[in-house]
Amino acid sequence: MGTSLGFHIVFACIGMTMPWLMATAQWYYLRTRDPVYRQLAQAWAKGVAVFFAVGAVSGTVLSLELGLLWPKFMVHAGPIIGLPFSWEGTAFFLEAIALGLFLYGWKRLPERVHFASGVAVGVCGVASGILVVAANAWMNSPAGFRWQDGVALDVDPTAAMFNDAWLSQALHMTLAAFVSTSFAAAGLHALRLLARPDLAFHRHGLRIALTFGAVCALLQPLSGDFSAKDVARRQPAKLAAMEAHYHTERDASLVLGGIPDDQTQQVRYALKIPYALSLLAHGDPHAEVTGLDRIPLDERPPTLVCHLAFQLMVGSGTWLALLGCLFLYLRWRRPAALDARSFLRVVALSMPLGFLAVEAGWVVTEVGRQPWIIYGVMKTRDAVSPMPGLVYPLVGSLLVYAILIVVVWLLMVRMVRKIESAQPEPGHG
Amino acid sequence: MAEMLLCTLLLAATLYTVLGGADFGVGIIEPLLGSEHEEDIQSALSPVWEANHVWLVLVVVISFVGFPALFSTVCTYLHIPLVLVLLGIVARGTAFTFRHYDPAPPAVRSWYSWWFRAGSLLTPLFLGIIVAACVQGQLDDDVSRGFYALYVAPWNTPFCWLCGLFVCALFAFQGAALLSAEQARRKGPLPFLRLSRRLHLLAMALGGVVLLAGYRSDVPWLHAFLRHPVSLACVVLATLLTPLVARSFQRGWVWSLRITVGAQVSCVLVGLIAADYPVLLHMQGRVLTLADVVAPPATLRSLLVTLVLGLILIAPALVYLLRVYKIPSKAP
Numbered sequence: 001m002g003t004s005l006g007f008h009i010v011f012a013c014i015g016m017t018m019p020w021l022m023a024t025a026q027w028y029y030l031r032t033r034d035p036v037y038r039q040l041a042q043a044w045a046k047g048v049a050v051f052f053a054v055g056a057v058s059g060t061v062l063s064l065e066l067g068l069l070w071p072k073f074m075v076h077a078g079p080i081i082g083l084p085f086s087w088e089g090t091a092f093f094l095e096a097i098a099l100g101l102f103l104y105g106w107k108r109l110p111e112r113v114h115f116a117s118g119v120a121v122g123v124c125g126v127a128s129g130i131l132v133v134a135a136n137a138w139m140n141s142p143a144g145f146r147w148q149d150g151v152a153l154d155v156d157p158t159a160a161m162f163n164d165a166w167l168s169q170a171l172h173m174t175l176a177a178f179v180s181t182s183f184a185a186a187g188l189h190a191l192r193l194l195a196r197p198d199l200a201f202h203r204h205g206l207r208i209a210l211t212f213g214a215v216c217a218l219l220q221p222l223s224g225d226f227s228a229k230d231v232a233r234r235q236p237a238k239l240a241a242m243e244a245h246y247h248t249e250r251d252a253s254l255v256l257g258g259i260p261d262d263q264t265q266q267v268r269y270a271l272k273i274p275y276a277l278s279l280l281a282h283g284d285p286h287a288e289v290t291g292l293d294r295i296p297l298d299e300r301p302p303t304l305v306c307h308l309a310f311q312l313m314v315g316s317g318t319w320l321a322l323l324g325c326l327f328l329y330l331r332w333r334r335p336a337a338l339d340a341r342s343f344l345r346v347v348a349l350s351m352p353l354g355f356l357a358v359e360a361g362w363v364v365t366e367v368g369r370q371p372w373i374i375y376g377v378m379k380t381r382d383a384v385s386p387m388p389g390l391v392y393p394l395v396g397s398l399l400v401y402a403i404l405i406v407v408v409w410l411l412m413v414r415m416v417r418k419i420e421s422a423q424p425e426p427g428h429g
Numbered sequence: 430m431a432e433m434l435l436c437t438l439l440l441a442a443t444l445y446t447v448l449g450g451a452d453f454g455v456g457i458i459e460p461l462l463g464s465e466h467e468e469d470i471q472s473a474l475s476p477v478w479e480a481n482h483v484w485l486v487l488v489v490v491i492s493f494v495g496f497p498a499l500f501s502t503v504c505t506y507l508h509i510p511l512v513l514v515l516l517g518i519v520a521r522g523t524a525f526t527f528r529h530y531d532p533a534p535p536a537v538r539s540w541y542s543w544w545f546r547a548g549s550l551l552t553p554l555f556l557g558i559i560v561a562a563c564v565q566g567q568l569d570d571d572v573s574r575g576f577y578a579l580y581v582a583p584w585n586t587p588f589c590w591l592c593g594l595f596v597c598a599l600f601a602f603q604g605a606a607l608l609s610a611e612q613a614r615r616k617g618p619l620p621f622l623r624l625s626r627r628l629h630l631l632a633m634a635l636g637g638v639v640l641l642a643g644y645r646s647d648v649p650w651l652h653a654f655l656r657h658p659v660s661l662a663c664v665v666l667a668t669l670l671t672p673l674v675a676r677s678f679q680r681g682w683v684w685s686l687r688i689t690v691g692a693q694v695s696c697v698l699v700g701l702i703a704a705d706y707p708v709l710l711h712m713q714g715r716v717l718t719l720a721d722v723v724a725p726p727a728t729l730r731s732l733l734v735t736l737v738l739g740l741i742l743i744a745p746a747l748v749y750l751l752r753v754y755k756i757p758s759k760a761p
Binding site: 046049050052053054056057058059060061063064065066067068071072074075076078079080082083085086087089090092093094096097098099100101103104105108109152155156157158393396400404407408410411414415417418 | 483526731
C-alpha cells in the first residue's frame with residue numbers, strides 16, 4: 001500500500017499541475033499567436049496524457065488495494081469517508097472527459113471551447129486531489145462518527161469529510177503538487193537548454209513553469225506553519241516524532257538535523273534554536289510542547305524516520321522557495337540572467353527536490369500516525385488483511401512500478417528528442 | 430434506499446461491461462487483425478477509454494461506500510484474481526498510451542503491443558472468474574483450512590474458468606462491433622463485421638457451456654436462478670433480444686447493437702441478483718444478505734445525493750464528448 005501510494009502521489013501531483021501549465025501555454029498562444037507556445041501546449045498536453053493514463057490506472061489500483069490490504073479498515077471507514085471518494089470519482093470522470101476533448105480536439109473544437117476544456121482538466125485535477133486528501137485527513141483527524149465497542153455509530157459523512165485536518169492538509173498538498181511538478185518541469189527544460197541554448201521552446205517552458213513553482217513555493221511555508229500548528233494541537237505524538245522532541249517542556253527549542261536516538265532520548269549532531277519550537281507549534285515562545293515522554297511506549301511513531309523525513313521535506317522546500325525568490329527577482333530586474341548557464345544548472349539540479357519533499361512529507365504524515373491507521377481509533381495491525389504471504393503482491397507491485405517508472409522516463413527522453421528535432425535550427429534555415 | 434443503490438451499482442456494472450468491455454475487446458482481437466489496423470484501434474479508443482474506465486471506479490466506490498462488508502469479504506477472499514485484474518488494467522492502460530505517444534523504435538512498440546494485448550485479456554478473464562466465484566458460493570472464512578482452500582480453491586474451478594472465457598468472448602465481440610462502427614463511420618465497408626458475428630456466436634456458445642458446467646457442478650445459485658420468476662423473465666428477455674442483435678448486424682446499426690447487447694448484459698446481472706435476493710453472496714455455510722452488508726442510512730443518503738449531482742454534472746459533458754467523437758459527422 002505504501003509503495004502504491006508513494007508511486008501514485010507523484011503521478012497525481014503531475015496530473016494536478018501539468019494541465020495548468022498546458023492551459024497557460026495555450027492561453028499565451030491564443031493571445032500572442034506565437035507558434036512556439038502552441039508547440040509547448042501540445043508537448044505538455046502529451047505529457048499530461050501519459051501521466052493521466054498512469055495516474056488513472058494507479059488510482060484504480062489504489063481504490064481496490066484499500067480493500068485488498070486493509071479489509072477491516074474499509075468495513076468501518078468506507079461508509080464514513082465514502083463521500084469524498086464518490087465526489088473524487090465525479091471529478092475524475094469530468095477530468096477524463098475534458099482531457100479527451102482537449103487532447104483530440106485541437107482541430108475539431110472551437111478555440112475557446114478547447115481552451116476551456118484544458119482549464120477544466122486542471123480544475124478537476126485539483127478538485128480530485130483535494131478530495132482524496134480530505135479522506136486521508138480523516139485518518140489523521142477522525143470525525144463524523146461515534147466509536148463504540150468496535151462499531152461506528154451515528155455516521156455523518158459530511159462531518160467526516162470536513163474534518164479538522166482537511167483544510168490544512170489539502171492546502172499543503174495542493175501547493176506541494178504545484179511546487180514539485182513545476183520545478184521538475186522547469187528542471188527538465190533547464191537541462192535541455194544547457195544542451196540547446198537556442199530553443200525558444202525550452203525558454204518559454206522554463207519561464208512558465210518557474211513562475212508557477214516560485215509563487216507556490218513562497219506560499220508553502222505559510223501553509224506549512226498552519227499545518228504544524230494544527231498537528232501540534234491534534235496529534236502531539238506526530239509533532240514530537242517529527243521534531244525529535246523527547247521531553248515535554250516549556251520554552252522548547254527547535255531541533256535542526258541530527259540523529260535522534262530512542263535509547264538515550266537524545267538527538268546527536270543537531271543544531272538547536274531556543275524557543276523556536278514553542279513559537280512555531282503554538283505561536284508563543286514559552287508554550288509547553290508535548291514530548292514523546294507523554295505518549296505511551298506502544299503508541300509512539302518511529303522517531304528516526306519521521307524526524308529525518310521532516311528535515312528532508314523542510315530542507316528541500318526552503319531551498320526551492322529561495323530559488324523561487326531568485327527567479328522572481330531576476331525576472332523582474334535582470335531577465336538576461338535567466339539564460340545564464342549557472343542559473344540553468346542550479347534549476348536543473350533542483351529538479352527532483354520537489355518530489356523528494358512530497359515523498360518525505362507523505363512519510364511524515366503516514367509514519368507519524370503509526371501505530372494508528374485511524375488516529376486514536378484503530379491500529380494498523382488490526383486492519384491488515386488476514387491473507388498470508390501479503391509480501392508477495394507487495395514486492396510484485398513494487399516491481400511493476402519500478403518498470404513503469406523506467407519506461408515513462410525513457411518515453412519522456414524520446415518525446416523530448418522528437419520535439420527538439422522538429423525545431424528549426426537557427427543559422428541553418 | 431439500499432435497493433436503489435444496488436440498482437445504480439448494476440447500472441454502472443452494465444455500462445462498464447458495454448463501454449469498457451468493448452475497449453478491452455479491441456485489445457483481445459488485435460492480434461487477429463494485423464498491424465495495419467493499429468491506427469484504427471488507436472483512433473477508436475483514445476478519446477474515450479479513460480472515461481469508459483471510470484465506470485469501474487464507480488463500481489468500486491459504490492461497493493466500498495455502500496456495501497462495505499461485501500467489498501471487504503470479496504477483497505479478502507478473492508485477493509489473487511483481483512490483483513490479476515488490476516495487473517491487466519495497469520498493463521493495458523499504460524501500454525496503450527505509451528504506444529501512442531512514444532516515438533519508439535519498432536522493437537519497443539511491439540513490446541507495448543503485446544503488453545496491451547495481454548492486459549486486455551487478463552482483466553476480463555479474471556473479472557469473469559470473480560463474478561463466477563461470487564455466484565458459486567464456495568468462499569470460505571474458516572482459517573484452519575489453509576491457504577489454498579481459502580484463497581485459491583474457491584475460484585480455481587472449471588465453472589469459474591469457463592465463465593472467465595465467456596467474459597473474454599463477450600468483450601471481444603463487443604470490441605469487434607466497436608471497430609465495425611468506426612470503420613462504417615469513415616470508410617463505408619465493414620470488414621470487421623464478419624469477425625464480430627463469429628465472436629457473437631462464440632460468446633453465445635460459451636454462455637451455454639457455462640450454464641451447463643454450472644448445472645453439472647451444482648452451483649446453488651443456478652438452481653435458484655432457474656426457479657425464480659424474475660430471473661427466468663430476464664433470461665427470456667435476453668433471448669428475445671437476440672434477433673434484434675442479429676438484425677443490427679445485418680443492417681450495420683452499431684449503436685442499436687451496443688444498446689441491445691447492453692440490455693442483454695443487464696438482464697443477466699439483474700437475473701443473477703434476483704435469483705437469490707436478498708442474498709448477495711454465498712459463502713461456505715453462511716450467506717451475506719443486502720441487510721448484512723449495507724452501510725448506515727446517512728451514508729447511503731449522501732452517496733445517492735452525490736451520484737445524482739455527479740450525474741447532472743457528468744451527463745452533458747459525456748454526451749458532448751461522444752457527440753464530438755463517436756457520432757457520424759460530415760467530415761471536414
